[in-house]
Amino acid sequence: MEKLNETFAALSHETRRAILARLKQGEARLSDLTIPFDISQTAVSKHVRVLSDADLVIVEQRGRVRYCRLNAEPMKAVTEWLKDYQNFWPEQIDAATLFFGADGD
């Protein structure tokens, strides 16, 4: 229930969405995530903490390295929540077009 709060809040930051986007390409070390962002490792660590608290990222420690991977499962609840608002989209485009692509995105 209030899980949605956490998920939405976690997704409401550019850097965290960028981290998730990066993780779509596969596992990454925490230190790998630090490089592209112009913030300290501590800051990245905090963002990853927020994401893992929200279950959007799973952190696994192997040796001295933390490996992060994506867990998109909580996004299901968000998608379900959004579903209830599709009827209220302004020009009621075919949802299938958006979700599955008409003929290329």
Place this chain on the structure above:
Amino acid sequence: MEKLNETFAALSHETRRAILARLKQGEARLSDLTIPFDISQTAVSKHVRVLSDADLVIVEQRGRVRYCRLNAEPMKAVTEWLKDYQNFWPEQIDAATLFFGADGD
């Protein structure tokens, strides 16, 4: 771009999602929105402000009354963003089942 930040942030509060849910049933005065929530009118006013800043609610003043109505349009961008993560859902259920219902909603 950073619009998504605002949308996600606006959606990350229970009360604001409840306001949106209420507005699915149609237009409401600001004072109508205050009643079901155990907070002051000022607090509701602030929540509505956040929602209207995020373009999720359109406030129209007629006489001395502010009427609020839902604008689900920004949710399209959220849905599009989420679309890129469907492939990463754990047990890859058929998206059509979730979005359009298996046999009625």
Place this chain on the structure above:
DNA sequence: CGCATTGTCAACCAACTGGTTAAGTGATAG
């Protein structure tokens, strides 16, 4: 062992959030 690598924790900070109460504004009913 000794030391670099990888990351956390603690303390601090400024800015934002979500709530309050009290005062102010502006439209309408009488």
Place this chain on the structure above:
DNA sequence: CTATCACTTAACCAGTTGGTTGACAATGCG
């Protein structure tokens, strides 16, 4: 015109967020 209704604005407050730096812990290489 005055009072009331429907809000907003202002001031305040505690707690959270997002960032910093510096010290610490744990792993693994040589």
